[in-house]
Amino acid sequence: LQLTGASTLGALAGCAGRLPGTDDDGGREVTPRSTVTSDPDSSVSLTAGSGTIRPAPETSTTNWMYEGQYPGPELRVQEGDVLSVELTNSLQKATTIHWHGVPVPNPVDGVPNVTQEPIASGETFTYTFRAEPSGTYFYHSHVGLQLDRGLLGPLIVEEREPHVEYDREYVVVVDDYLPGEPELPSGSGRGGGGMMGDVRPPYEGLLINGRLPEDPPRFEVAEGERVRLRFVNAGSATVFGVRIAGHEMTVTHADGRPVEPVDVDSFVFGAGERYDVVIEATNPGTWAVQADALDGNEPPARAVVEYESAGGGSPQRPSSVSNRLQYGDLRSISSLDGVSGEPDRTFDLTLSRGRGQSYTWTIDGQAYPDADPLQVRPDEHVRIRMTNQSPVVHPMHLHGHFFQVGNAIKDTVIVPGHRGQVTIDFHADNPGRWLFHCHNLYHLDAGMARVVRYV
Ligand code: C2O
Ligand code: CU
Known part of the structure; x- marks a missing residue:
């Protein structure tokens, strides 16, 4: 697994300069992954619009979807390929696409008002990034509750050398x-x-x-x-x-x-x-x-x-x-660079339902977007300890990075209810502004999110 290796950075570094806070010993470098400008290996056009789905012979409803399909078209590329997706917004509302799990350069992460302006009705936006590492991912709208209207599809990044044999x-x-x-x-x-x-x-x-x-x-x-x-x-x-x-x-x-x-x-x-x-x-x-x-x-x-x-x-x-x-x-076959030993920075966060009349969900009592960013420095080993003070589970997802949880490397982890505790560790190797949030869409929309901001 090469998240910070020379070949990855060489391919992605573009014109970006060295940031303060990187290792002085010349070992690890943390460089913003700038937008990929090389010719894509794979170009896809997706139109977000409304259409009819028939989940059973006698059932049909109007939903929102990509290319008139639900789930949206399967995007499948080889690890390391440059994928370019031109999204045309034929909805009446603004939208974006997020590449769930892929540590893309920040400008193409698809978070409205954090990494891009939402794409207005009738507009297009092109997302270009190098698809790595290999894995099973999906893509979805990151605006409001649009994911629950059907704006989602699978993204498969195939291994060049599968470690599993299958027919x-x-x-x-x-x-x-x-x-x-x-x-x-x-x-x-x-x-x-x-x-x-x-x-x-x-x-x-x-x-x-x-x-x-x-x-x-x-x-x-x-x-x-x-x-x-x-x-x-x-x-x-x-x-x-x-x-x-x-x-x-x-x-x-x-x-x-x-x-x-x-x-x-x-x-x-x-x-x-x-x-x-x-x-x-x-x-x-x-x-x-x-x-x-x-x-x-x-x-x-x-x-x-x-x-x-x-x-x-x-x-x-x-x-x-x-x-x-x-x-x-779960025992990952590879290990995550930059997360061994004691962390450089630790956040202790409480997950809970907001107080008061309105439906809100909070991280440490704050409901996004009225919430402080979690500030990190490039190359830090960052730890987040979460305690769930509510009775319901929260599947917490970090954009732009994988994290270590126990012996596994993941990007989304369930924090059990009733004082469940989960600790994740990640290496701050992808500068930018990244959302960290509950993937229960209703909790996210009601405030259960923070921005992880590199300073
Ligand atoms: Cu599927 Cu913010 O994520
Ligand atoms: Cu939640």
């Missing part, structure tokens, strides 16, 4: 389905939850690759194959528990970063997290892939693993969970 792969985008216009709960109203708790939006179901469980996507496999499944939690307010009937899953990547393989029968992921797993197709039949909302009552999202030999039929359901993935099971 075929499927991308599995798991989402919560909100047909209408998303709204923030108004204060203490909108049923239950109380001061400390929370209310989920009125979801009409749970989707895999845009399908409701009555018409699930089918993943064909042949006996003897190793099948890679790239799971993306693109939901806006849902923690999913995932199981596959009849098969053990070998987890090979967490948030795109390779881990030592772990065998489990289920994993849990919060909004913004990704897991890659491999299954061995040694159990012919028709089997359900099931994603249950851990915090909701909707019927589980479903896909079907279908052996060529099986000849259809209804899928077998997964049995109960006995061996669920824990963060402590």
Whole structure:
């Protein structure tokens, strides 16, 4: 994993100069990743607009989406390729795209009013960046609640030399389905939850690759194959528990970063997290892939693993969970540079529901955008300790960097409710202004964010 290596910086440094605060011994250098100007290896045009989705034969609704598709078109490039995406905004509202998980140069990170002006209706904006490191990512609008209207799609950066062998792969985008216009709960109203708790939006179901469980996507496999499944939690307010009937899953990547393989029968992921797993197709039949909302009552999202030999039929359901993935099971194959030993700077942050009448969520009592930036210096080893004073989970996501959590390298991590504590460490190697926030979109929109600002 080369996040700060010579080749990465050489390719990305552009005209940027050396910043104060970098190592004097000539070892590590921290240079702003300026916008890539070389010719793209891959150019894509995306139009954000409204259109009709049909998540089941009898169900259709108008949503917002890219290229008239939900989920949006899969973008797939090779590690190190320069990807250029021209976004045309055909919505009536301003929008942006964020490349969730990819440590892009700051000017193309897609955060409105932090890294760019929102793209007005009728305008275009081009995002160009080098796609690295390899991994399973996704892209989505970063304006307001637009992600929950359907403005999302998978981004796959393929390894040049895969460390996992597999015969075929499927991308599995798991989402919560909100047909209408998303709204923030108004204060203490909108049923239950109380001061400390929370209310989920009125979801009409749970989707895999845009399908409701009555018409699930089918993943064909042949006996003897190793099948890679790239799971993306693109939901806006849902923690999913995932199981596959009849098969053990070998987890090979967490948030795109390779881990030592772990065998489990289920994993849990919060909004913004990704897991890659491999299954061995040694159990012919028709089997359900099931994603249950851990915090909701909707019927589980479903896909079907279908052996060529099986000849259809209804899928077998997964049995109960006995061996669920824990963060402590994850051991990254590579290590993150610049985060060993004691940190140069530590932030102790409390995550909680705001006091008062309106619906707000806070970090250390402040609701973004009326919140102080977290200031860091280039090359620092930064630690963030989070304590969750609310009963609900917060999947916390850091832009522009990977972080170390336990023995894993991730970019999004669930902080459990009821005084759950999680500590992350990152190397301040990507100067700019980066959002750090809860990926529950409603919490984000109600203030649960801070800017990490390099000074
Ligand atoms: Cu998917 Cu600010 O992130
Ligand atoms: Cu949250």
